[in-house]
Amino acid sequence: MVRKRTGNNQFLKKFNQAVILDLIRREKGISKAELAEITGLSPTAVGVITASLLEEGYIHETGTGESKGGRRPVLLELKPRSFYAIGVDMDVAYMNMMLIDITGEVICERTMHLSESTAFEKAVGRLEDAILDMLDEKVIDLGRLLGIGISVPGLVNSETGEVVLAPNLQWENIDVKSHLIRLKHVPVYVENEAMASAICENWIGLCQDVGNFVCINIKSGIGAGIFTNGKLYRGAGGSAGEVGHIVVDENGPKCGCGNYGCLETLASTTRIADKAKRLVRQGIVSSLNEIKDVDAITIDRIVEVARGGDEAAKNILMESARYIGIAISSIINTLNPSKIVLGKEFIKYADLVMEHIKGVAACKSLAFPTANVEITASNIGEKASALGAAIIPLKVLFGK
Amino acid sequence: MVRKRTGNNQFLKKFNQAVILDLIRREKGISKAELAEITGLSPTAVGVITASLLEEGYIHETGTGESKGGRRPVLLELKPRSFYAIGVDMDVAYMNMMLIDITGEVICERTMHLSESTAFEKAVGRLEDAILDMLDEKVIDLGRLLGIGISVPGLVNSETGEVVLAPNLQWENIDVKSHLIRLKHVPVYVENEAMASAICENWIGLCQDVGNFVCINIKSGIGAGIFTNGKLYRGAGGSAGEVGHIVVDENGPKCGCGNYGCLETLASTTRIADKAKRLVRQGIVSSLNEIKDVDAITIDRIVEVARGGDEAAKNILMESARYIGIAISSIINTLNPSKIVLGKEFIKYADLVMEHIKGVAACKSLAFPTANVEITASNIGEKASALGAAIIPLKVLFGK
Numbered sequence: 001m002v003r004k005r006t007g008n009n010q011f012l013k014k015f016n017q018a019v020i021l022d023l024i025r026r027e028k029g030i031s032k033a034e035l036a037e038i039t040g041l042s043p044t045a046v047g048v049i050t051a052s053l054l055e056e057g058y059i060h061e062t063g064t065g066e067s068k069g070g071r072r073p074v075l076l077e078l079k080p081r082s083f084y085a086i087g088v089d090m091d092v093a094y095m096n097m098m099l100i101d102i103t104g105e106v107i108c109e110r111t112m113h114l115s116e117s118t119a120f121e122k123a124v125g126r127l128e129d130a131i132l133d134m135l136d137e138k139v140i141d142l143g144r145l146l147g148i149g150i151s152v153p154g155l156v157n158s159e160t161g162e163v164v165l166a167p168n169l170q171w172e173n174i175d176v177k178s179h180l181i182r183l184k185h186v187p188v189y190v191e192n193e194a195m196a197s198a199i200c201e202n203w204i205g206l207c208q209d210v211g212n213f214v215c216i217n218i219k220s221g222i223g224a225g226i227f228t229n230g231k232l233y234r235g236a237g238g239s240a241g242e243v244g245h246i247v248v249d250e251n252g253p254k255c256g257c258g259n260y261g262c263l264e265t266l267a268s269t270t271r272i273a274d275k276a277k278r279l280v281r282q283g284i285v286s287s288l289n290e291i292k293d294v295d296a297i298t299i300d301r302i303v304e305v306a307r308g309g310d311e312a313a314k315n316i317l318m319e320s321a322r323y324i325g326i327a328i329s330s331i332i333n334t335l336n337p338s339k340i341v342l343g344k345e346f347i348k349y350a351d352l353v354m355e356h357i358k359g360v361a362a363c364k365s366l367a368f369p370t371a372n373v374e375i376t377a378s379n380i381g382e383k384a385s386a387l388g389a390a391i392i393p394l395k396v397l398f399g400k
Numbered sequence: 401m402v403r404k405r406t407g408n409n410q411f412l413k414k415f416n417q418a419v420i421l422d423l424i425r426r427e428k429g430i431s432k433a434e435l436a437e438i439t440g441l442s443p444t445a446v447g448v449i450t451a452s453l454l455e456e457g458y459i460h461e462t463g464t465g466e467s468k469g470g471r472r473p474v475l476l477e478l479k480p481r482s483f484y485a486i487g488v489d490m491d492v493a494y495m496n497m498m499l500i501d502i503t504g505e506v507i508c509e510r511t512m513h514l515s516e517s518t519a520f521e522k523a524v525g526r527l528e529d530a531i532l533d534m535l536d537e538k539v540i541d542l543g544r545l546l547g548i549g550i551s552v553p554g555l556v557n558s559e560t561g562e563v564v565l566a567p568n569l570q571w572e573n574i575d576v577k578s579h580l581i582r583l584k585h586v587p588v589y590v591e592n593e594a595m596a597s598a599i600c601e602n603w604i605g606l607c608q609d610v611g612n613f614v615c616i617n618i619k620s621g622i623g624a625g626i627f628t629n630g631k632l633y634r635g636a637g638g639s640a641g642e643v644g645h646i647v648v649d650e651n652g653p654k655c656g657c658g659n660y661g662c663l664e665t666l667a668s669t670t671r672i673a674d675k676a677k678r679l680v681r682q683g684i685v686s687s688l689n690e691i692k693d694v695d696a697i698t699i700d701r702i703v704e705v706a707r708g709g710d711e712a713a714k715n716i717l718m719e720s721a722r723y724i725g726i727a728i729s730s731i732i733n734t735l736n737p738s739k740i741v742l743g744k745e746f747i748k749y750a751d752l753v754m755e756h757i758k759g760v761a762a763c764k765s766l767a768f769p770t771a772n773v774e775i776t777a778s779n780i781g782e783k784a785s786a787l788g789a790a791i792i793p794l795k796v797l798f799g800k
Contacts, residue, residue, distance in 0.1 A: 228628040235736025242733045333642045336635025
């Protein structure tokens with residue numbers, strides 16, 4: 001390990017500890033002898049590290065493994081409910097909070113509704129209250145909290161922990177950490193919402209052990225989290241994955257970004273609902289007509305009547321799916337990923353449109369990468385960003 | 401360094417040697433004391449490694465650095481013309497070969513023209529003859545050849561060294577190495593043509609020290625080589641970067657891939673020439689009309705008359721540029737690269753269309769990544785793939 005000499009030993013110690021801890025996590029029951037065998041560290045070094053991990057309470061001894069001749073070896077496992085992490089999905093209309101433990105198990109979850117006018121300071125104040133309250137309720141000491149991950153729909157600087165720009169939240173150059181005064185000794189991480197989902201899929205979802213994949217979140221906006229060569233890919237300035245702004249119809253509607261025909265204008269759930277409203281106003285033949293307050297038409301309602309066999313509602317969803325397929329074809333040609341996972345509100349109607357998306361994408365991308373990609377709906381869905389944010393402090397602990 | 405114990409020492413030794421050698425390359429004159437300082441290796445370890453590098457002839461002592469009190473230290477540098485590498489750009493109509501030395505300097509270059517009907521065995525036979533002849537001429541012993549890199553317009557398996565599919569060459573599942581019988585002790589690497597260009601830009605071109613960039617090659621086909629997080633990105637199956645098949649006009653012409661309106665059908669140099677031929681046949685007002693044999697119209701001729709002020713020729717180029725701009729906007733939104741380098745035949749007319757490409761791309765992508773990307777023409781151009789292929793054996797030597 002060639003590195004600058006300063007702090008080298010300290011670095012190596014932490015590095016080796018994280019490697020051991022991560023092996024214990026992945027193997028779910030492993031002996032010290034096996035740890036030495038896999039890592040190439042000496043049995044003594046493994047003994048020192050595991051003793052320290054036991055003492056600090058990250059792991060515990062659990063059962064015994066198979067004997068290879070002598071005594072049956074003691075197995076080491078992560079100790080459930082020893083350490084915790086909190087993830088927050090911060091959106092315009094809600095804040096979703098997840099408390100998980102070191103093993104990734106969800107301990108509790110809370111959602112708070114916000115109004116669009118909720119100012120930043122007030123939102124963060126309520127977040128802090130809720131976190132402290134949740135820890136209190138579960139009798140968890142602050143010292144047992146590995147960190148807090150906050151997912152925001154916008155551009156973050158993951159190194160400084162600053163939210164650079166989250167237009168929908170009206171946040172700009174905000175250092176969230178500095179406002180969480182009562183949590184000042186707890187590490188705080190901020191992450192883009194789609195990237196947080198990708199982290200979640202990679203850690204506990206459909207993309208474990210997948211090196212090259214794209215998670216596309218479809219809700220009021222559309223964005224993607226991308227992994228390349230086994231690592232989250234942020235791009236040069238942290239804005240990689242803005243696939244909602246791929247132009248899929250040059251003559252399409254105007255987008256909030258100023259451009260025309262971005263994917264978002266044709267396939268976000270808000271725009272899908274807008275389209276349904278417009279068609280109802282134009283007198284479309286559909287059971288959506290039965291809704292008295294046209295403005296109350298939502299994606300949920302559209303999906304509901306589509307499931308009931310309403311052709312107009314189905315067509316609206318299929319039309320949005322076609323545009324998703326076009327954008328995906330561009331992603332397949334450019335990135336040749338092995339998986340594309342569609343998540344968030346999309347999972348409400350994934351079964352209705354998935355075949356169409358696959359068909360359009362296959363038509364419009366090269367045969368080789370198309371034959372080698374799996375396009376699928378997330379099975380975590382709307383909670384992926386909150387969970388992904390909670391996983392960030394775990395990733396730091398496990399040196400990932 | 402945690403690794404399986406078997407072969408660990410051997411691995412570490414090679415790793416440390418590559419790190420030292422790479423520092424000597426990058427610093428262009430560095431003392432042993434500085435090497436120890438930067439790497440954190442002991443002066444003794446650095447001494448052993450550099451002595452072995454000196455003995456094997458990779459480096460030499462050259463001049464003295466500034467004194468920090470005592471004797472002025474001897475500086476180490478790569479030894480020019482000590483070791484060599486060959487790169488080959490294999491195309492339908494030609495084979496371009498580059499012989500470079502360990503420092504990256506081009507020693508000599510050869511181009512052989514091929515006819516489309518040249519069978520694989522014959523092409524490889526001529527390649528082998530030419531390589532041996534070139535080494536003979538320069539009096540270079542085979543033992544001084546670090547390796548041969550071969551760039552092909554197609555899908556390669558960089559691990560097995562096999563060309564999986566190169567449709568234009570009509571190569572399928574070909575192990576080139578096994579056919580280079582007289583070079584059997586020389587390592588042979590195969591690489592996709594656009595990825596080879598990206599390697600070249602990263603090693604000696606416009607993308608040195610750039611972690612996230614895209615090189616787009618525009619000639620008879622269009623393809624890209626992508627670097628993410630400082631590494632070449634191949635995708636799940638090695639086909640990443642097929643941006644020539646991004647659909648930029650749903651109602652566009654049919655592409656060789658079976659789809660319609662791929663970028664390639666509207667902006668490859670072959671298709672640009674085809675368009676000019678069609679317009680001439682339709683009686684367009686242009687000095688291209690003066691060419692008696694319409695089929696002889698080439699991209700070079702179009703560029704020539706465009707430079708002479710011919711509006712029709714300029715429009716044909718500008719139209720192709722517009723489509724390049726559209727595809728680039730999709731790349732900017734998805735990948736947020738800090739550089740996009742356009743190369744190969746494109747450099748013949750880059751100055752005529754670059755502003756238009758930038759304008760279209762800026763119109764159709766998000767403000768933030770657009771403001772942070774530099775779109776530029778390669779200054780290596782048509783030789784980038786051959787050079788990039790030659791650099792592969794150097795990268796292996798330097799542990800990159």
